[in-house]
Amino acid sequence: MSGPIATAAGLVVGRGGAAAAGPLDFRIAAGEALVVTGANGAGKSTLLRTLAGLLPSVAGRIDVTGATAPDGEPARTLAEIAHYVGHRNAMKPTISVGENLAFWRRYLGGNRDGGRAVADCLDALGLPDLSHLPQGYLSAGQQRRASLARLLLVPRPVWILDEPTSALDAASQLKFAGIVEAHVAAGGLVIAATHQPLGLSRTLTLDLTPSAHATREADRAAPSIDAAELAAAEGWL
Numbered sequence: 001m002s003g004p005i006a007t008a009a010g011l012v013v014g015r016g017g018a019a020a021a022g023p024l025d026f027r028i029a030a031g032e033a034l035v036v037t038g039a040n041g042a043g044k045s046t047l048l049r050t051l052a053g054l055l056p057s058v059a060g061r062i063d064v065t066g067a068t069a070p071d072g073e074p075a076r077t078l079a080e081i082a083h084y085v086g087h088r089n090a091m092k093p094t095i096s097v098g099e100n101l102a103f104w105r106r107y108l109g110g111n112r113d114g115g116r117a118v119a120d121c122l123d124a125l126g127l128p129d130l131s132h133l134p135q136g137y138l139s140a141g142q143q144r145r146a147s148l149a150r151l152l153l154v155p156r157p158v159w160i161l162d163e164p165t166s167a168l169d170a171a172s173q174l175k176f177a178g179i180v181e182a183h184v185a186a187g188g189l190v191i192a193a194t195h196q197p198l199g200l201s202r203t204l205t206l207d208l209t210p211s212a213h214a215t216r217e218a219d220r221a222a223p224s225i226d227a228a229e230l231a232a233a234e235g236w237l
């Protein structure tokens with residue numbers, strides 16, 4: 001397959017059936033990064049959780065083509081082929097970093113698919129091999145980087161990231177931008193919500209701020225995405 005293409009059509013996301021953002025129309029393909037921006041409460045996390053299959057959409061649809069799921073069948077949802085790293089690190093503080101990442105490898109089917117060694121993944125995030133330490137012993141930025149290491153542990157084409165660089169120092173942000181760029185250059189697809197620039201050279205932007213210009217291209221050389229009809233969502237936000 002050529003790589004994933006995700007298409008949102010009339011997508012309305014929300015909580016408990018109440019809309020938070022949308023309707024949204026966008027298309028993102030392998031080799032592209034979409035940065036979702038917007039004020040606090042604009043619905044960024046809600047959108048990402050919906051794309052990751054953790055929340056039902058209120059209306060509209062998300063279609064996926066061009067990717068194979070771990071079971072060998074064509075993927076029909078992003079959840080089947082995506083890493084999701086949310087606001088929280090999803091790492092247990094009382095067990096070691098290595099045990100946490102071993103859990104993630106099993107959970108993500110890494111034993112079947114191969115992937116990189118834990119120490120190698122931590123090293124890529126700029127962490128020395130501290131996999132024997134309890135996750136809770138690490139500083140906030142180190143905990144975030146240890147959590148992000150699972151992106152490298154098991155290969156998945158789609159990365160859905162919520163404020164991935166929160167708590168990261170400038171050098172670590174730069175290092176992480178390089179990791180994301182390498183993933184995109186290798187045909188990966190990244191959707192990230194953030195308040196701070198990720199330092200990526202080519203991104204598409206989806207601004208969920210109600211009064212914002214619908215969607216715009218941050219880089220005109222990049223493939224375009226359809227304009228989101230955000231004006232229609234103002235009454236819901």
Ligand SMILES: Nc1ncnc2c1ncn2[C@@H]1O[C@H](COP(=O)(O)OP(=O)(O)OP(=O)(O)O)[C@@H](O)[C@H]1O
Pocket residue numbers: 015016020038039040041042043044045046047
């Ligand atoms: N569990 C929930 N139940 C009901 N409403 C919720 C829930 N979680 C979030 N919301 C509401 O949904 C709206 C969108 O929240 P969301 O977390 O998606 O915003 P965000 O753009 O990610 O904000 P931030 O920049 O602060 O992270 C907000 O009005 C919020 O209060």
